[in-house]
Amino acid sequence: MTSRAEDGGRSELEMSPKQMMASAMRAAELVVKRVQNLPNEPAWRGGSRSQLEPIMREDPPEEGRPSEEVIERAAREILPIASRVDHPRFFAFVPCAPTWPGVLADFMAAGHNIFQGTWLGASGPSMLEVVVIDWFRSWIGYPETAGGLFTSGGSAASLDGFVAAREAAGAPRQPSVYMSDQSHTALSRAATIIGVRPESVRMVATDDRFRLDMDELSRMIRQDRESGLTPIAICGNAGATNTGAIDPLDEMADYCASEKIWFHVDAAYGGFAILTERGSELLKGMERADSIAMDAHKWLFQPFECGCLMVKDIRKLEGAFSVQPEYLQDTQWGRDHPNFGDRGLQLSRSFRALKVWMSVQTFGMGAFRRSIGRGIEFAERAEAYIRKSTILQIANPASLGVVCFRVNPSTAELDDVQLEEINEAVQARVIDEAVAMMSSTRLRGLYSLRLCILNHTTTWEDVRFTLAAIENFGQEAVSS
Numbered sequence: 001m002t003s004r005a006e007d008g009g010r011s012e013l014e015m016s017p018k019q020m021m022a023s024a025m026r027a028a029e030l031v032v033k034r035v036q037n038l039p040n041e042p043a044w045r046g047g048s049r050s051q052l053e054p055i056m057r058e059d060p061p062e063e064g065r066p067s068e069e070v071i072e073r074a075a076r077e078i079l080p081i082a083s084r085v086d087h088p089r090f091f092a093f094v095p096c097a098p099t100w101p102g103v104l105a106d107f108m109a110a111g112h113n114i115f116q117g118t119w120l121g122a123s124g125p126s127m128l129e130v131v132v133i134d135w136f137r138s139w140i141g142y143p144e145t146a147g148g149l150f151t152s153g154g155s156a157a158s159l160d161g162f163v164a165a166r167e168a169a170g171a172p173r174q175p176s177v178y179m180s181d182q183s184h185t186a187l188s189r190a191a192t193i194i195g196v197r198p199e200s201v202r203m204v205a206t207d208d209r210f211r212l213d214m215d216e217l218s219r220m221i222r223q224d225r226e227s228g229l230t231p232i233a234i235c236g237n238a239g240a241t242n243t244g245a246i247d248p249l250d251e252m253a254d255y256c257a258s259e260k261i262w263f264h265v266d267a268a269y270g271g272f273a274i275l276t277e278r279g280s281e282l283l284k285g286m287e288r289a290d291s292i293a294m295d296a297h298k299w300l301f302q303p304f305e306c307g308c309l310m311v312k313d314i315r316k317l318e319g320a321f322s323v324q325p326e327y328l329q330d331t332q333w334g335r336d337h338p339n340f341g342d343r344g345l346q347l348s349r350s351f352r353a354l355k356v357w358m359s360v361q362t363f364g365m366g367a368f369r370r371s372i373g374r375g376i377e378f379a380e381r382a383e384a385y386i387r388k389s390t391i392l393q394i395a396n397p398a399s400l401g402v403v404c405f406r407v408n409p410s411t412a413e414l415d416d417v418q419l420e421e422i423n424e425a426v427q428a429r430v431i432d433e434a435v436a437m438m439s440s441t442r443l444r445g446l447y448s449l450r451l452c453i454l455n456h457t458t459t460w461e462d463v464r465f466t467l468a469a470i471e472n473f474g475q476e477a478v479s480s
């Protein structure tokens, strides 16, 4: 066998330390420049397939080219053609502005090539995941019996949670799951993946503030039980994507306890508001859930993918997922040494806890609390601004960083069709003229504009500037 020294010490797919350093520095330089330039860039850039094909379509080259050239091409031709979800005026969907230590943590975890599936595979990282999950446990107010795992995101977290719920219910033959008509589709999809028939994923009506209606829930469950279904989970929203609505979590917890049904809370975007005084008041009752999905890649400022599932009795999750094949027999180190691959659907996992840990170590919890608090405050200030405006109208009050509204001047008498056309035109102008990135939704069928203000770099001036532009565009659209 030829030695590495005889081969020049490197495989054909390795670089010299000098090349590694030079390319890493160039990549870092380009990313830092991008982050610095964000406020001067539009919050959204995209392109059609026909525009992008000519730039990117090519056969893979047989011979390589200098790494810096490849990095620069990625940074110039590919990466910028995307939503800038971390732009201070990106208010669409659910924004996220990752902290720099979180970005570096992804790089370092990849550079150390951490396999975070078993304790044997990654003892230090597993210990740290235990520690960070325990931070989350204490933030939620969960007991010592609780535990969890990092996941790719809220969708995977809910899926894992539903598997635990199904097993806790004895894996019935005709399972049903309940959620409000405002719940994220990730939940209905997760329910069908774990074997719930689409017609048994039951959507419960909501009240005037888009919160699940308890009477409707208990009526549905009574009826479904009579017709042979077995409810395995009831889902509450701790920040519904559409409106930021928070379901009556305490009442739901009481009901679930009395009916012996698993209570799952989708806190994917809203959950980390619990770190603020206001958020913990609003989310009271969440700590009574059997499982909670929370995305650190939303309101805890981490790069994608950084979701999490917390389960009140971790044995129920491990009982549902744990498998012990012969080829992994060496990885069984006993109860004190969790194999995170035994808590969810992924065995090969990246080391996501490092992002949260490095960010929190660098900035401290105070900075996170204040940054989350500003999102709640700015949405409430936006609501106050809209209420004072003669051109804008509130569609749903601010809740956990989300506020819904529409252009509807008090002096004009416009029907729903006209309102939709005007608001659509205003939204398009906000994006086309690079004021901000803002998405729309429908509330009870009515077209609505929506701001989701979660970014730690967003200032009140960013919000005010956007609202003022919407007022101007709205005024012009109505007059034209």
Ligand SMILES: Cc1ncc(COP(=O)(O)O)c(C=O)c1O
Binding pocket: 094, 152, 153, 154, 155, 156, 184, 186, 239, 240, 241, 266, 267, 268, 269, 270, 295, 307
């Ligand atoms: C409330 C809520 N639940 C679930 C999800 C899905 O999470 P993910 O995209 O991380 O899978 C989202 C995403 O925005 C969300 O806002």
